[in-house]
Amino acid sequence: MNTTSQSIEEPKKSNFRWVIVSLLFFVTAINYADRTVLSIAGPALSKSLHLNSVSMGYIFSAFGWSYVLAQLPGGWLLDRFGSRKIYAISLFVWSFFTFITGFTGFFAGFSAVVVLFILRFLLGVAEAPAFPANSRISVAWFPTKETGTAAALFNSSQYFATVLFAPLLGFIVHTYGWKYSFMFMGIVGFVFLIFWLKYVHAPKKSPYINQAELDYITKGGALVEMDLAVKSNRNDAPRWKFLKQLLKNRMFIGVYIAQYCINAITHFFITWFPVYLVQDRGMTILKAGFVAVLPAIVGFVGGNLGGIFSDSLLKKGYSLSVARKVPIVIGMLLCMSMTLCNYTNVEWMVVALMALSYFGKGIGALGWAVNADTAPREITGLSGSLFNTFSNLSSIVTPIVIGYIIGATGSFNWALIFVSFHAFLAIVSYVFIVGEIQRFELKKI
Helix, strand or coil, X not given: CHHHHHHHCCCCCCCHHHHHHHHHHHHHHHHHHHHHHHHHHHHHXXXXXXXXXXXXXXXXXXXXXXXXXXXXXXXXHXXXXXXXXXXXXXXXXXXXXXXXXXXXXXXXXXXXXXXXXXXXXXXXXXXXXXXXXXXXXXXXXXXXXHHHHHHHHHHCHHHHHHHHHHHHHHHHHHHHCXXXXXXXXXXXXXXXXXXXXXXXXXXXXXXXXXXXXXXXXXXXXXXXXXXXXXXXXXXXXXXXXXXXXXXXXXXXXXXXXXXXXXXXXXXXXXXXXXXXXXXXXXXXXXXXXXXXXXXXXXXXXXXXXXXXXXXXXXXXXXXXXXXXXXHHHHHHHHHHHHHHHHHCCCHHHHHHHHHHHHHHHHHHCCHHHHHHHXXXXXXXXXXXXXXXXXXXXXXXXXXXXXXXXXXXXXXXXXXXXXXXHHHHHXXXXXXXXXXXXXXXXXXXX
């Protein structure tokens, strides 16, 4: 009797897709920590190398210039050679450039600005394929009803990066000097590369997934053939002229504008926020590193809640448009609370308001879920890269503008208003421009 029942019982589904998204989570945390280490080391570095706020603004922006320029080539490489290989190369190279940034203490003044700008520029080139690859991998491994949660998980790692690395890097800078913070993060990336190569494969090539899980994600809409098709049909690589169709589409234009604005908020927090705590609020570097953890923790919670809330709306029968737009609008409204910091000198209240703002930003950071929902199947890498290109134009503009605002006014008050206005524009874009959210079908050329 038992033998018969066991023979007809369906095999238990494995859940290795959640291991995959966990690896995306950790590699993205390293990715963001390597971007953020400059802001943690910034006060000590600028003092050591005699750099003013405008110089620091340009150095902060160097990453953004190359990150934007390398997006479309990075997406093409992903569609041409597959996510696993390109991501591994990217991780190695960006860890190398982070590591050698620790040796720039031999320079000062203008030469220091040039060297740091070049190294951050090269870091941006190396990191360019990462987020489009995250999106490609999540689309390949997750059914549609779980992509919101998956995208929220890997996207929320930007907050976890601050939770884990900000106090640690603050301690390293305070105890050993700013140079060692860069060297430490480079080594972390090299070590993680071992885990990446061992566990990350295309779904149909993975030794860790069983047939039941493969059937489940395939029936749910996962693009499990994506990288297999890449390897067998490299002559059919996506054509660049397909991108014109995306640039003429109202939905995509609205999404791109909103993501630019949301990413501007991100880049305030990962560049100028620790400097704000030190220069405007009088905290020590060590204290700022620890204080920055609280907003990051609630941002991490908000980031995951946004994805879970969005997917729960889908499961309750709401349209994809409602399920994605509602958390974004709510999150951006909360994010605007940072302007209230201009009206208080109470330290705990400033931290609480920044935490609320970061929480809202986390809830509303569903851009990569929207990209997974809308990207054409034929050019998922290029589509994600175009999305990330518009997104990260703000990584160039935001640090420079804030640097000039601080230089002109001597405070961060107008800088906070500038950042908050981006949250308002993101709401306007999703409510009045985007329209219905749906997967875009390319017109064959």
